[in-house]
Amino acid sequence: MRVVIAEDLALLREGLVALLRENEIEVVAQAEDGPGLLRAIAGHDPDLAIVDVRLPPTYSDEGLLAAIEARRRRPQLGVLVLSQYVETAYASELIGENTAGIGYLLKERVGDVRAFIDALHRVAAGGTVLDRQVVTQLLAAPDARADALPRLTGREREVLELMAEGRSNSAIAESLVVTPGAVEKHITNLFAKLDLPACEEDHRRVLAVLAYLRVAPAAPAG
Amino acid sequence: MDASTQPALDVNLAHPARARRWMPALAAGLSLGQYARSLVHRMAFLSALLLLGIWALAGQGYFWPAWAWLGLGDLVLLDLAAGWAWRRPPGPVRRVACVWTVVGVAAVILIFTWLLTWLLAGARTFWPGWALLGLATAGSAYSLFALQDRVLVARGKRALRARVELLTRTRRQAVVAQAAELRRIERDLHDGAQARLVALTLQLGRAELRAEQPEVRELIKDAQREASHAIGELRDLARGIVPPLLADRGLVAAVESLAARYGLGTTIVADTRRPLAPAVESAAYFVIAEALTNTAKHAAAEHSWVRIGDGHRVLLVSVGDDGRGGAAAEGLGLAGLRARVEALDGQLRLASPPGGGTLIEVSLPCG
Numbered sequence: 232m233r234v235v236i237a238e239d240l241a242l243l244r245e246g247l248v249a250l251l252r253e254n255e256i257e258v259v260a261q262a263e264d265g266p267g268l269l270r271a272i273a274g275h276d277p278d279l280a281i282v283d284v285r286l287p288p289t290y291s292d293e294g295l296l297a298a299i300e301a302r303r304r305r306p307q308l309g310v311l312v313l314s315q316y317v318e319t320a321y322a323s324e325l326i327g328e329n330t331a332g333i334g335y336l337l338k339e340r341v342g343d344v345r346a347f348i349d350a351l352h353r354v355a356a357g358g359t360v361l362d363r364q365v366v367t368q369l370l371a372a373p374d375a376r377a378d379a380l381p382r383l384t385g386r387e388r389e390v391l392e393l394m395a396e397g398r399s400n401s402a403i404a405e406s407l408v409v410t411p412g413a414v415e416k417h418i419t420n421l422f423a424k425l426d427l428p429a430c431e432e433d434h435r436r437v438l439a440v441l442a443y444l445r446v447a448p449a450a451p452a453g
Numbered sequence: 454m455d456a457s458t459q460p461a462l463d464v465n466l467a468h469p470a471r472a473r474r475w476m477p478a479l480a481a482g483l484s485l486g487q488y489a490r491s492l493v494h495r496m497a498f499l500s501a502l503l504l505l506g507i508w509a510l511a512g513q514g515y516f517w518p519a520w521a522w523l524g525l526g527d528l529v530l531l532d533l534a535a536g537w538a539w540r541r542p543p544g545p546v547r548r549v550a551c552v553w554t555v556v557g558v559a560a561v562i563l564i565f566t567w568l569l570t571w572l573l574a575g576a577r578t579f580w581p582g583w584a585l586l587g588l589a590t591a592g593s594a595y596s597l598f599a600l601q602d603r604v605l606v607a608r609g610k611r612a613l614r615a616r617v618e619l620l621t622r623t624r625r626q627a628v629v630a631q632a633a634e635l636r637r638i639e640r641d642l643h644d645g646a647q648a649r650l651v652a653l654t655l656q657l658g659r660a661e662l663r664a665e666q667p668e669v670r671e672l673i674k675d676a677q678r679e680a681s682h683a684i685g686e687l688r689d690l691a692r693g694i695v696p697p698l699l700a701d702r703g704l705v706a707a708v709e710s711l712a713a714r715y716g717l718g719t720t721i722v723a724d725t726r727r728p729l730a731p732a733v734e735s736a737a738y739f740v741i742a743e744a745l746t747n748t749a750k751h752a753a754a755e756h757s758w759v760r761i762g763d764g765h766r767v768l769l770v771s772v773g774d775d776g777r778g779g780a781a782a783e784g785l786g787l788a789g790l791r792a793r794v795e796a797l798d799g800q801l802r803l804a805s806p807p808g809g810g811t812l813i814e815v816s817l818p819c820g
Contacts, residue, residue: 240648246655253659290640291701315647316688316697320710339684342654342677344662369714 232355233277235260237268237294238313239286243338247281250341254348263287265297272301272308279355283338284314284321295321302329309355313338317364326359330438334360336396346402353397359437363392369444382424390417395444397437490532497525519569523562531558545599556592560585621798625818628796632732639694647687654680695735704734708741708759715749720758727763733817736793737761737770740801743786744772744813752776752811767799768819773812780805787813 234256238244248258260271264287272280280301286293298310311334312325322335334354340362341347350360370388383391386407393403400418404411422429427439504518534557538550563581570576654677661673691697699707705723712719729737741759748757754776762769780787782803794801799817 240644242652243648243655246652246659250655250659253662285643285701315643315651315684316692318698318710319714320698320706323713338651339654339681341651342658342681344658347658 232256232279232352233259233275234279234281234351235262235268235271235275235277236281237262237264237271237286237297238281238283239263240283243283247341250344250347251351254344256348256351265293265300268294268297269301269304272305277308279309279311279351281311281313281351284312292321295325299324299327302327302333307357308332309357310334311336311351311354311360313341317362317368319365319368322361322365326441330359330441331357332359335365336360336362337364346396346398346406349398349402350396358397358434359441360397361395361437361441363396366392366395366440366444383421387417387421387424390414391421391440394418394436394440397433399433490536493532494529497529501525516573519573523565523569526565527558527562530561534558545603549596549599552595553592556588560588624796625798629730629732632730632735635694636700636731639691639700642687642691647684647691650680650684650687654684695731696738699734699738704729704737705761707738708761711742711745712759715745717745717749717754717757719745720756721761722758723761725761725763725768727768727819729768729819732797733768733819736790736797736799736817737768737815739793740770740790740813740815741772743790744811747780747786748772748774748776748811751780752778754810764816766818766820767816769814769816771812771814773810775810777807778805778809778811779807780811 234251236244236247236251236258238247238261244261244263248261251258259275259277262268262271268280268282268286271277280298282294282298282301284292284294286297295312298312301308302310306329309332310325312321313336314321315338317335317337325335326333332354334350336347336350340350354360366388370391389407390403393406398406400411400414404414407414419429421427422439425443427443430436430439501518501522504521508516508518531554534554535551538547538554541547541550563584567576567579567581657673657677657680661670661677664670664673696707698710705721705725708723709721712721745757745759748754752774754774757774757776758772760769760771780803787801787803791801794815794817797817799815802814803811804814805811
């Protein structure tokens with residue numbers, strides 16, 4: 232896998248590069264700002280771009296805008312946006328109409344190296360990975376239509392959050408330290424409570440959850 | 454005659470037509486006193502002309518009518534000056550005006566008398582000088598004595614107003630500076646402590662993969678969890694200072710995102726073009742956030758709306774819903790918001806009659 236990184240803080244950028252190289256991911260270019268990222272993508276044709284939301288010169292949402300622009304130019308490019316905070320509005324914008332190959336994670340998720348590398352591979356392969364904080368934020372809102380949500384148990388909420396990260400049943404089971412059978416049971420209950428269409432495939436399942444949370448447009452039936 | 458004076462006339466006089474013929478000035482709306490004075494003025498003028506005619510017919514010679522003119526003119530002048538003094542507000546100002554009327558008329562009489570003695574009798578010296586000086590001194594002394602309180606009060610008021618202006622300005626500067634400083638702290642947290650902690654978890658993650666003994670891995674995981682908690686706390690701290698979307702994209706985008714999250718179908722009408730100081734922007738945002746939270750939690754509303762617009766040197770924000778109303782002015786976190794708004798010299802109004810929806814209106818001065 233060939234990756235470009237856009238991160239303005241050298242400390243983090245170098246740490247990331249080292250981490251990726253150790254895990255046999257090739258970092259083909261590094262950028263410090265939005266235009267630099269677009270040039271790197273044009274020049275190196277990577278599979279995946281890892282982008283910090285806040286980049287110079289404005290340190291606001293430059294990275295996000297650059298990531299969206301990069302996706303517009305190359306729809307098949309995987310983009311993983313890293314940030315120190317999650318904003319559901321950013322998640323929605325990033326996903327847009329093209330849900331394939333999008334990731335939006337808090338920066339500290341790099342600490343769980345195996346899960347992080349796994350997420351990189353899924354995004355590069357066209358999957359969708361949203362930080363569990365997005366789900367937490369959406370569930371925390373005092374929502375007028377939240378009648379279904381209070382009925383979720385704490386465990387079901389955790390499962391929902393991990394599903395948004397695009398994890399497989401076994402990965403969810405490992406993360407929560409329960410058996411895969413227990414996870415399946417939670418998921419079945421969850422889908423029944425939220426009235427979601429059951430689907431086996433991880434990616435479609437993520438989209439169903441995100442559509443329910445209104446982060447992504449509803450997937451066409453079938 | 455002006456038609457608009459007719460009603461007063463009808464009330465006052467039994468025979469308006471006759472009144473018009475005999476007393477046109479009275480009919481024009483003057484009081485009896487004013488009418489009498491105008492008559493006196495006219496008679497004085499006619500007398501002056503009459504005396505001039507007598508003098509001319511009597512073979513001229515020494516121009517004695519000038520003395521009569523002086524007397525008549527003094528009468529009219531005194532009358533006009535007294536009228537002017539009487540129109541001053543009652544109290545020390547009117548008393549001072551009366552004193553200056555007497556002083557002024559006396560001075561005019563003296564000067565004109567001297568003028569006539571000079572013109573008619575060839576006086577050499579300006580004999581009223583000392584008298585004029587005495588009059589002016591007496592008038593000034595009385596004025597100072599009578600008005601000293603007012604002068605002092607006026608000075609006190611001016612000082613007070615200057616102080617209020619100074620305090621208003623410096624308080625606003627302090628609030629604005631504080632908000633800017635908080636934003637800087639938020640940036641520093643983001644680029645400094647938070648980034649370092651992220652780098653720390655990253656290094657710990659790499660270490661964990663290399664660790665062979667299970668207890669070492671467990672220790673590293675514990676360390677990572679602590680770092681994660683620290684990052685989370687810093688994130689909450691930064692979000693409390695200024696939500697990232699507000700810092701990144703400004704008020705309207707932040708409010709739109711908020712409303713979307715609450716799923717209220719809130720209508721947002723934003724029409725503001727002026728750049729907002731961080732203090733004003735944050736205050737407006739937190740008011741709207743609190744109001745929408747209350748709407749989502751308590752109002753059971755079908756519709757809700759947010760309006761953001763520019764007034765004359767103020768930002769106007771209103772948040773309303775058609776829910777059950779009955780919000781208490783000091784409850785639901787409104788007291789804190791009011792303090793925040795008032796620190797910027799803004800105003801917050803709440804209308805929430807039971808069953809009649811809730812409307813919060815805020816005006817925030819800017820620039």
